[in-house]
Amino acid sequence: MHDGSCLCGAIRYRVTAELGPVTACHCTQCRKITGHYAAAVPAPWDSVAVTGEVKWYRSSEAARRGFCPDCGSYLFWEEYDGLVYLMAGALDGETGLRMDGHIFYADRGDYYRAGEALPCYAQGRSGPEIEP
Ligand SMILES: [Zn+2]
Numbered sequence: 001m002h003d004g005s006c007l008c009g010a011i012r013y014r015v016t017a018e019l020g021p022v023t024a025c026h027c028t029q030c031r032k033i034t035g036h037y038a039a040a041v042p043a044p045w046d047s048v049a050v051t052g053e054v055k056w057y058r059s060s061e062a063a064r065r066g067f068c069p070d071c072g073s074y075l076f077w078e079e080y081d082g083l084v085y086l087m088a089g090a091l092d093g094e095t096g097l098r099m100d101g102h103i104f105y106a107d108r109g110d111y112y113r114a115g116e117a118l119p120c121y122a123q124g125r126s127g128p129e130i131e132p
């Protein structure tokens with residue numbers, strides 16, 4: 001079981017399904033809506049209980065994206081097949097999940113590379129570095 005929420009807390013959800021690996025999507029739509037790229041994990045809709053009013057944006061013929069109308073957090077990508085993709089960053093606490101692949105990588109921004117070794121600061125850039 002996992003809980004998730006938006007930044008302001010107006011939308012919360014609980015998912016009871018076993019979650020698989022997280023996929024990173026670098027497509028143009030995910031870039032625009034997140035400001036970088038999306039990392040998401042699929043779950044059957046009937047295993048997800050949402051509280052709060054999700055605002056939906058129909059981003060293509062086949063899918064819509066759900067976000068919090070108050071704080072703007074991007075929470076859900078739904079293809080019309082009974083699955084919802086939960087944005088992994090909105091899951092609360094330890095998830096026990098791993099990201100295992102990148103899709104639409106050809107569409108990524110040119111300012112980063114997947115798996116690139118970069119310094120990792122515990123908090124801000126003025127603080128200590130920690131292991132990636
Ligand atoms: Zn919110």
Ligand SMILES: [Zn+2]
Nearest residue numbers: 025026027030
């Ligand atoms: Zn995408």
